[in-house]
Structure formats: structure tokens, C-alpha cells
Amino acid sequence: MIRNNELNFLSFNESSSPVELSASIRFLIRAIRFLKPGKMAYKLDFYERFLNYLRIIGLASLSQNQSVLDDLNAENESTNHSFARFLIHLGLVEKQDSQWKVKAEYSSLAKNQLLALLEKSEKPASTKLSEAERQLVDDFLHIRDLVKKYRQPETSFKHIRKHRKTWERLVQSNQLDYEIRLSETLFHLWKFRSGSKIRSPFDEAYYTESGRSAFRNFTRPLFQKYISQLASNLQHHPTVFDLGCGYGNYVELVRETFPGSQLTGVEINPEVYHATREKFSTDANVEIINTDFFELNATKQYDFVLMNYVLFYFSQEDQKAVLRKAASLLNPGGSIVLCQYFSGIENLKEQLAERQKEFTLFKKIVMYYSDKILYANTLWNDSVDTFASAVKWDHFRQNLRESGLYIESTTNADPYYYSLFVEIKKLS
Template sequence: KASKLSKSNSTIKVLYFEKLLNFIRALCLYIISNNDLQQILTNWNIKKEGGCENRIIESFIDLLFHFDILKLIDGKLALSKRYDRLLKNEKTKIQSLFKDQIVGANFKKPKLIIDFLFVKDLINRYRNATYDFKHIKRNKKTWIEMIQDGTLDYEIRLAETLFEISRLKIPNKIKSPFTEDYYTESGRNAFKNFTQYKFIDVFTKIVEKRENINVLDIGCGYGNYIDVLNTNYPMFHILGIETQEKVFEFTNEKFKQTNNVDILHGDFFNYPFQNQFDIILLNYVLFYFNRKEKSDLLAKAKQVLSEDGSIIVCQYFANIENIKRDLAERQNELSLSKQIEMFYSNKILYANTLWNDVADTFSESVKWDEFLDIIAENNLKINRITNADKFYYSLFIELTPNK
């Protein structure tokens, strides 16, 4: 309970994730109120029967189903009674949440709306240090400290991003209000709070006692992974390539005095590499490419990979709960607290996947089955796989050529 909130990051984040789930449910109900759900479900059935694919519809249906908003009734998907009733009774209140209208303090609000307002309070405070909480009543100091020290950076930015899904008119993409470097900054926050701790362990196991390693970081962003590698392996040569000019300029300036690091500005597909690389990093870049481009990306990466080299992919995938559970069990991490953390991260992934499909910044989300097909097409195999963060939100996947 909020009144029992401690300064444990895990406790706070689990509480936040619980509220974020209702934040996402409110988003879903608002989207339903602005779209023809019956037509959406009809299109879905046509797609399933006739092979017609619309990724936005597919991802939206997945999100609704895994948040229990849709139920399978007599073999057909339908709005659950609980959320059908909530939408009918609270439609005006739900719609007011997305129109900058104040939900009356004197009116009784369902928990879904209370939690939505809680998360919006955090977003507002994150963006404006002088903003006073209007809906967070307990442990204000703790929440403010978590914002100030950056512990909730990624989580709040995620909610801020997902809020934009409210503009969805199915089956069309929406124009993202965020710049490319906004996502790069989110990636930097995610790396700082999550993946950096696991990355160096994964990398060390792969390179073992090898020397004179050449590393290529495709879409290197602000050089988060390069920083860690350079600190731990200053004898390795690291090459980063970045398409965004603003981000490139920052990263190039950052490493200009570092002899073993070079940063290129350009398109990986068009760059004529002269050397081969022992390690190639692909961190959160696959959703910028369509199905064919993903395959082409791995094909070229394989071309510039040394004989015993590895491609390390860091990426999140929805709808692989069993795979992650088995992984946690094999790694002796399947405690009750871990299962709770994984429960929330698995749910949130469905919303993140939808965002990758609907936002015009991205090409499409990364589906696990498609990823496996693309690996096979390029005669690659998964050599090892592990969680990239304590929540098992993302995975580190080592790919090597089949021999």
C-alpha cells in the first residue's frame, strides 16, 4: 500500500507499475470510445481467417486481451462485462482525462481513474519541477526524490510516451510529437537504470580472454554502450555509427579525445566498411526497420562479421512470457518477487509494442516469431540468451553464424 511505501526501488516501481497498468487501461477505453470496436473485431476476424494483416489492429487486440478488456466468449472476442459497464458508466469522466478537463474532486472516481491521475501527476512533476501534486496525497517527498534522482526517469517517460496512443484512429499511424533524440534520451535513461549492469557481464562472457577486439555499435546513440566498453576494455577498438546528426555531434564530441573510439555519421547500409568486426551491437534499433529491412540489416551485419564473431541484440518482445519464465528458472531467479516484477513488465510490453506499431517514428514492432524467421533466413543461430534487466523486460541475444 502507498502508506507503507519504503525507499526500496523495487517496492516503489512495483507500486508505480500497478498504477501504470490502470493508466494504460484508461488509454484503451478512451481509444475504444473513439473507434468502432465492433468493426475492429470484425477486421480482426477477417485477418485471422483470410490472412489479411494489419499490425496496428493485431497489437491493439493483443493489448486489450492481455489487459482483460477483451474476453474470448464462445470462440469470439468481445468486450468484457466489467469494462463494458465501466465504459458506459464512466465514459464522460474517461474522456475528460484526455481533454485537460478536471475530474470533479467531489465525484466518486473508480480506481482506474484515480491511478490514471496519479501517473499524470508524476508526468507533470517530471516536466515541471514547480508543479504541485494534485492527486498524489501520500509519500509526496519520496516520489519527488525518485523523480529528482532519475530513478523513475525511464518509467515516467514511458507513460508520457504511451499517453500519445490516445490519439489513435485505427488502423492509421499517428504522428509522434517527440523528436528522434527524445527516444535516444529515453534509451540513455533505460541503459543507466537497467541494462548497463547486465551488458558488461554478457559482453565479458562472449569475448572471454580474446584481445584486439573490433566492436561495431550500430545506432550508437549517445554512446552508452561504448562508454561501458571503453571503461572495461580500453584495449579494444570501438566504432559507433549514428544517423541522427544532433546525436552524432554530441557523441563524436564526447569521444574525440579517445584514441580507440571512432564515431561515424551515416547509414549503416550505405557505409563501405573496410574492416571486419568481432562484436556487432544492435541495441533497440530493430523497430526502425520493416520486415525486409530487418533481414537486410542482419545480412549486412553478417557480411562484416569476423569468422568467430557475434552479433549482440538487445530488444524487447511481447507475448513470450513462457520463454522468459523458463529463462528465469534456468538462471535460478524465479522467486516470488521476480514473478511479480515480470508480471508487470510483461503487461506493459503490450502497450510498448502497440506504440512501436502506431508511431510514425518507427516502422513496426519486433515480433518474436518474425525475429526467429529472420535469423534463420540469414543462416544465424541464437548462441545464448539472457535478461537485459532485472524485470526481464528486454533480452540480450547473442547471434552467431551457422557453420
């Protein structure tokens, strides 16, 4: 973990220029993907295809939202819109003669071809397509095959030809579990319409389930280490409040890490609440409450208020109110600890990885993919009706400043630096 006195987190701005890998790194990635020396090479192959999958989805949404390009060219407010950022950072649009246009190599895929591909997995006639577009289509269908196999294990791949057995094993052994779920979720971005919300094709518990999958696959050991460091100066068993506790992943881990700890979890979704309350029904140190956080009349104060993957359920205005209410629940010296992803902070994450002495070539490559995918996830949080608004870094740090809060420490919440753990304290 890195503290505020080593890196001034709030001095970092969201960046607007896309990060690219050097030609030599791209060559290395091509070689690894071709030779497939091990499991990690398949993951790399997956990520490269995932970006192209997102590009097809982006081109389909753009074909139905052409006005976004006009807005970009007019350089009005929407230049900062998540959709514009997604298009720019995934390299779908570029400036030609000072005008934003679809990149030349992606400009022959017609709207009807894109929609047929998305709706029916119908491959467009390839004669007029560029080499780059053919690759996008192949990669899109590859990922669709994996998603289908994940949901219907008895089906055979329709498009994956090479290394079928290995891909099958990776899906069956849940080694691409989180990534495939994310592909399944982000597929629906093709329904994006500027100015309105996409109706979620999933029920609310689906996202709680995805949270559980991320926790099992990535965050669990890192959180245990982080919270142990944060609690190391306490003279008593920690008391913890978990806002949006979901199925109680973090509650369970805190109880396991600090057997004398006492926890209160708040969960708005009755279905999720019942499952979680049941899980802790024999633990007198755990209280699970079914309410909206804003409705809660809290009487106790806590050493830690956890807020993991929950801020995007609140509007931009309410995000500030949530932080303030969470801060009001803290004991003197207590901390809000949140787990959250932010797009556009590649520079901050690179510095963090460097200071944590793990900014290796390999890390640089996986962070590149995870950073690009984040632009799609941010867009999803802004676009689907389950969520109110993505958590934007610049807005977040402004909220902290305006609320008398600051970031005391941070660390990565997964090996890809996709999400961060952030410890927030009150300015004294």
C-alpha cells in the first residue's frame, strides 16, 4: 500500500489521451499469442480479443448515435461523456483534418452488418471489409462463443476452431469466470442511446453475483492484507460498517481476519438481504439491516466504513452525500475504505505500481488491457438503469475536497489494477 505522504493522490487528473503500447511490446504480445506457451498466454489472447469485441459493440452503438461525433466536433460538454471517451480510448475515432471521424480502417462495416452481427451472430460478407475489420468480427464471435459456453456448457463452439479443448477447459474450470461475465454484461452496450438509459437485461442480484465472482477471483487476499495493515494500530477489535454489503463477502472475511470484530451490514435489495442475513444468523457479532443507506438511523460509530462497488448506485450529487454520511459514522481516527474502479487514471495507477515495485513489463501489458476495458465499464455504469452514475475520478476527488476528506492510502484491489482500495479519512 502507498500512503498520501509518498504520492499525492488528489493531485492526479483524469487523462484524456489514450495510452498505447510500443511497437516492440505489441510484437511480443503477437508472439506470445501465437506460441501460446501457457495459461497466461490464453488470458492475453482473450484480452486482445475482448478489446476487439468491445470495438464491434462501440461501432454498432456509434452507428445509432452519429450525433455524438457532431458533439465531439463541436467540442461541447459531451466531449467528456463516457461514450466519447470510450470511442477515443478504444481507438474507434480519430481526428482527420481537425474533425473527429471513424478511423479509416473501421469505416466499411455498415450499420445493418453490425446489427446483424450483434443480433444474430451473422458474419458480414467479407469482400469489402478491411483486414482490421475482419479481425474485429472474428474476435467478436470468439468471445460470443465463450459466453455461450459459460452459460450453456453442453453447446459446442461455433466459431472457435483452434485450441478448442483449452478454451473449453478455461471456461469449465472458471478461470475466465469474471472476464466472461463482464463480456456478457458489456455486450448490451450496443443498445446505448445518447440521453436515455438502457433497460438492464439482468436482475439486480446479477451484479451482486458478479461482485462475488470478482471477490473470489481477485480481491479476497488483497483486501485481507490491506485491512490488516489498516487495523494494525487499533488497540481493540475493529468495528466495521459495510454499506451495500451484498452477499456479505467482506463481512465474512473481516470476521475471519479479526475474530473479535463486530459488523453491521446494510443491504437495500430484500432478496440479497435475506440470503445474507441467513448466512450470518448464528453470528451474534454480525447485524444485517435491510434498508436504503440514506434511510438508516445509525446510532453507533465504527472504525471502518466499507463501501465496495456501491457508489455507482448513487447519482453524481448523491455520491457526495453518501461520502459525508459514511464519514459521520466514523470513530475519531476511523476510515472509509472503498473498493472502486475509475477510468482515466492510468498515470496514477502506473505510479502506484512503480512505488509498489511491481511495474514489470508483464504488469504494464495487463494494465493496458484492463485500463481500456474500464472505459466500457464506466460507460455501462452511466448507461444502464440499475446504476445511477459511474464514479468519475475528477468528480470523486472534488467531492472529497468539498467534504473535508482526503485519501490517506491506496493499493490495487486485483492483479490488473482494475480496481483500487482507497482509504479515506477526515481532515483534522
